Amino acid sequence: MACSTGTCQSGCYKDNNEEEEQVPKREAANGVTPNGNDIDHHHNLCLKCKVNETIAPPSAAGGGVGDGGRFCADCFRGNLFGKFRFAVTANAMISPSDKVLVAFSGGPSSRVALQFVHEMQHKAQKNFDASRDRSLPVFGVGVAFIDENAIYPACSREFDQSIEEMKLIVSNLAPPRKEFHVAPIGSIYSSDFSDGRDRLKELLNAVSDVTGKEDLLLHLRMLSLQKIALENGYTKLVLGSCTSRIACHVIAATVKGQGYSLAADIQYVDARWEIPIVLPLRDCLTQELNMLCCLDRLETVEAINRPCSGINGLVSSFVKLLQEENPSRECTIVRTAGKLTPFHFNRIPETDDGNAHLASQRRQKKFNLKPNESLPPESFCPICHSPLNNCDLPSFSSFEDDQTSAGIFGASCCPSCRFQIVPKEPSSMVQFYSLLPQPIISRAKDGGCGNQRWLREQIQDCLLSDNEDGT
Amino acid sequence: MQEADVVKPKKNIGAGRQCTICNQRRAALKRPKTLEQICRECFYVVFEEEIHRVIVDNQLFKPGERIAIGASGGKDSTVLAYVLSELNRRHNYELDLFLLSVDEGITGYRDDSLETVKRNEIQYGLPLKVVSYKELYGWTMDEIVKMIGLKNNCTFCGVFRRQALDRGAALLKVDKLATGHNADDIAETVLLNILRGDIARLSRCTSITTGEDGPIPRCKPFKYTYEKEIVMYAYFKRLDYFSTECIYSPNAYRGFAREFIKDLERIRPSAILDIIKSGEDFRISTSTKMPEQGTCERCGYISSQKWCKACILLEGLNRGLPKLGIGRSRGITTDRSNDMKQSNGIKNIQSKQCGTLDF
Numbered sequence: 001m002a003c004s005t006g007t008c009q010s011g012c013y014k015d016n017n018e019e020e021e022q023v024p025k026r027e028a029a030n031g032v033t034p035n036g037n038d039i040d041h042h043h044n045l046c047l048k049c050k051v052n053e054t055i056a057p058p059s060a061a062g063g064g065v066g067d068g069g070r071f072c073a074d075c076f077r078g079n080l081f082g083k084f085r086f087a088v089t090a091n092a093m094i095s096p097s098d099k100v101l102v103a104f105s106g107g108p109s110s111r112v113a114l115q116f117v118h119e120m121q122h123k124a125q126k127n128f129d130a131s132r133d134r135s136l137p138v139f140g141v142g143v144a145f146i147d148e149n150a151i152y153p154a155c156s157r158e159f160d161q162s163i164e165e166m167k168l169i170v171s172n173l174a175p176p177r178k179e180f181h182v183a184p185i186g187s188i189y190s191s192d193f194s195d196g197r198d199r200l201k202e203l204l205n206a207v208s209d210v211t212g213k214e215d216l217l218l219h220l221r222m223l224s225l226q227k228i229a230l231e232n233g234y235t236k237l238v239l240g241s242c243t244s245r246i247a248c249h250v251i252a253a254t255v256k257g258q259g260y261s262l263a264a265d266i267q268y269v270d271a272r273w274e275i276p277i278v279l280p281l282r283d284c285l286t287q288e289l290n291m292l293c294c295l296d297r298l299e300t301v302e303a304i305n306r307p308c309s310g311i312n313g314l315v316s317s318f319v320k321l322l323q324e325e326n327p328s329r330e331c332t333i334v335r336t337a338g339k340l341t342p343f344h345f346n347r348i349p350e351t352d353d354g355n356a357h358l359a360s361q362r363r364q365k366k367f368n369l370k371p372n373e374s375l376p377p378e379s380f381c382p383i384c385h386s387p388l389n390n391c392d393l394p395s396f397s398s399f400e401d402d403q404t405s406a407g408i409f410g411a412s413c414c415p416s417c418r419f420q421i422v423p424k425e426p427s428s429m430v431q432f433y434s435l436l437p438q439p440i441i442s443r444a445k446d447g448g449c450g451n452q453r454w455l456r457e458q459i460q461d462c463l464l465s466d467n468e469d470g471t
Numbered sequence: 472m473q474e475a476d477v478v479k480p481k482k483n484i485g486a487g488r489q490c491t492i493c494n495q496r497r498a499a500l501k502r503p504k505t506l507e508q509i510c511r512e513c514f515y516v517v518f519e520e521e522i523h524r525v526i527v528d529n530q531l532f533k534p535g536e537r538i539a540i541g542a543s544g545g546k547d548s549t550v551l552a553y554v555l556s557e558l559n560r561r562h563n564y565e566l567d568l569f570l571l572s573v574d575e576g577i578t579g580y581r582d583d584s585l586e587t588v589k590r591n592e593i594q595y596g597l598p599l600k601v602v603s604y605k606e607l608y609g610w611t612m613d614e615i616v617k618m619i620g621l622k623n624n625c626t627f628c629g630v631f632r633r634q635a636l637d638r639g640a641a642l643l644k645v646d647k648l649a650t651g652h653n654a655d656d657i658a659e660t661v662l663l664n665i666l667r668g669d670i671a672r673l674s675r676c677t678s679i680t681t682g683e684d685g686p687i688p689r690c691k692p693f694k695y696t697y698e699k700e701i702v703m704y705a706y707f708k709r710l711d712y713f714s715t716e717c718i719y720s721p722n723a724y725r726g727f728a729r730e731f732i733k734d735l736e737r738i739r740p741s742a743i744l745d746i747i748k749s750g751e752d753f754r755i756s757t758s759t760k761m762p763e764q765g766t767c768e769r770c771g772y773i774s775s776q777k778w779c780k781a782c783i784l785l786e787g788l789n790r791g792l793p794k795l796g797i798g799r800s801r802g803i804t805t806d807r808s809n810d811m812k813q814s815n816g817i818k819n820i821q822s823k824q825c826g827t828l829d830f
Contacts (some may be wrong), residue, residue, distance in 0.1 A: 321727060
């Protein structure tokens with residue numbers, strides 16, 4: 001990897017624009033241009049190594065190949081991996097004692113995420129084997145695929161084939177061996193899969209809004225991933241969300257009125273979940289990831305991915321249009337949203353046993369991590385798990401209207417979920433509530449007393465008994 | 472275009488369906504904001520009452536204040552003038568209302584729309600003040616365009632208009648200026664600020680009142696009012712308004728962002744309000760401050776730099792260097808302009824019609 005050595009590791013991608021402007025001038029001044037009158041040839045040289053040809057002609061750079069118009073294949077690969085590695089190290093995403101679960105959909109983004117995590121692990125393994133004291137253990141990697149065949153039935157033969165292909169992709173990666181978990185989305189209910197499948201279908205049918213249905217499924221997918229991670233002892237969950245995907249989320253969340261919680265979703269680290277989520281591809285464009293898959297012949301399994309509909313579909317075509325008009329638009333959108341104030345959980349929580357990780361902590365460049373412990377814990381929407389704005393918190397008057405647990409549940413959701421997911425009719429609300437998987441129900445119950453617990457912790461030293469009643 | 476928008480819902484209305492509000496009269500329209508089928512009279516009531524609530528809840532006006540209404544003759548400002556004078560009478564706001572127009576000096580566009588405002592002056596009985604670029608700056612937009620061409624002319628117009636409105640308001644000795652920005656405009660501004668990466672503007676663009684630290688605060692009583700409902704109101708009330716695009720930026724009206732909002736509105740009418748809510752709720756740390764405000768050494772207008780933007784642009788015009796102060800700014804020209812570079816004929820992400828008094 002070109003980027004893994006030398007000085008460019010500190011996010012050289014940030015200087016891309018500058019480089020683009022400066023390099024031609026520099027070249028001309030130094031007379032480096034190998035062949036002055038061969039203008040076409042000059043334009044196709046990689047900006048970084050200035051030796052090899054670029055992957056695509058520069059004119060195509062705006063047409064959706066990202067850095068492909070500027071770099072040769074090696075520098076392109078190195079640059080992309082550099083972005084990934086910078087995100088990982090700067091945000092302390094992976095430590096040697098971690099066991100990392102990569103969420104794999106079969107698409108190019110998660111394929112690259114898997115590849116990069118694998119390369120990083122591979123390198124760590126090499127270092128481990130070579131080092132004398134073996135002080136740094138090698139982090140473990142597993143792969144998870146959530147099977148949504150229950151919701152979007154595909155031809156079973158095709159589906160089975162896709163699963164086989166994915167198994168092959170995972171097993172073909174060099175050792176250390178990675179476990180591959182395939183879980184049907186219905187398994188969030190219980191181990192009894194067929195029952196879960198029916199309940200899930202009913203649950204989704206209770207949601208009338210197309211966008212709401214899609215978003216609910218997304219939240220359930222996250223629950224499934226969390227469940228796999230939790231049950232198999234993983235400590236981090238890696239998602240392949242890239243800049244383009246996050247840009248769409250920024251616009252979609254704005255359109256759905258989720259401006260308050262947006263800042264939580266788009267940071268590198270999201271530790272509000274039991275297993276913290278990390279987004280190491282946050283700075284990579286989807287075109288670049290596609291390009292890498294092409295270059296390195298990384299197999300993807302496309303059959304399973306579906307285009308979005310409703311508001312989400314509208315947003316993604318809007319962002320695509322903007323990106324075509326200006327190739328840096330997606331980056332600008334994510335950068336804007338990145339300026340919103342993150343939440344306290346948008347960083348990897350500090351561990352108490354400092355000694356165990358001493359070796360690794362030396363290596364991490366932890367910035368952007370400003371602990372702010374004095375804040376009260378957020379309340380979360382039980383459905384989408386987004387932090388709630390104080391002014392949107394359920395008031396007591398809304399509880400009075402409907403004292404049933406279904407009614408209380410509905411009132412404790414964020415305004416956006418209340419609008420697009422929670423049924424308006426009280427009777428269908430009761431049914432909807434009865435179909436919800438356990439994690440969502442318990443989240444709603446925990447949410448209510450989270451604040452109370454925090455208050456109790458504040459006055460802990462003055463309390464004489466361990467429980468509320470004072471007995 | 473506007474009329475087509477209004478007529479459309481009529482087709483969907485089943486014959487003889489009752490108004491869902493009064494349950495007495497026949498429903499005549501589907502309310503764009505809520506899709507309720509209601510009669511005309513109920514529409515007038517809910518439309519006006521919503522604006523009244525916004526004014527009261529946000530304490531936009533105090534009794535006895537003098538208020539200028541930025542009037543371009545377009546639909547938003549015409550409906551604003553009509554509704555404000557109506558509510559002022561009905562709810563005893565005790566406001567002195569004035570119409571304030573800016574004459575940019577665009578033949579075939581502003582002269583015609585000013586005629587509309589002059590008719591409004593008589594129809595609503597509101598005194599009108601017109602300030603012109605010619606008398607304030609010595610240049611009309613026609614002359615400016617003759618000199619600099621059709622590129623960047625919107626920058627001049629936008630900067631000059633902003634100042635002209637403040638100067639007009641000062642001449643009228645008003646306490647506040649009300650503009651006709653509607654919910655669609657604000658939602659569009661929120662999106663545009665995200666697309667541009669302008670976090671400072673993103674934090675302020677949803678405020679209903681701005682410039683409270685300046686000489687004349689501005690407010691937007693139509694912050695939550697849908698453009699479609701304004702058109703509908705003007706249409707049913709047969710208000711006299713002017714709807715032609717500025718001849719110097721004929722294609723500026725519909726940009727990507729505006730089209731996107733219209734598409735959203737079609738599948739989820741509440742999306743416009745949701746975007747505004749997001750804009751209000753964004754967690755933006757208060758340390759993101761705008762540059763400190765001083766006054767222009769030349770004309771005394773508020774400015775973060777030595778000279779205000781209008782003076783820089785004017786200096787360029789008068790010295791025959793119209794490029795001065797346009798584009799990438801440095802030195803004394805770092806004051807950020809509200810207008811994006813707009814090249815004529817090319818579809819832009821921004822859409823605001825340049826000739827209106829909305830900026």
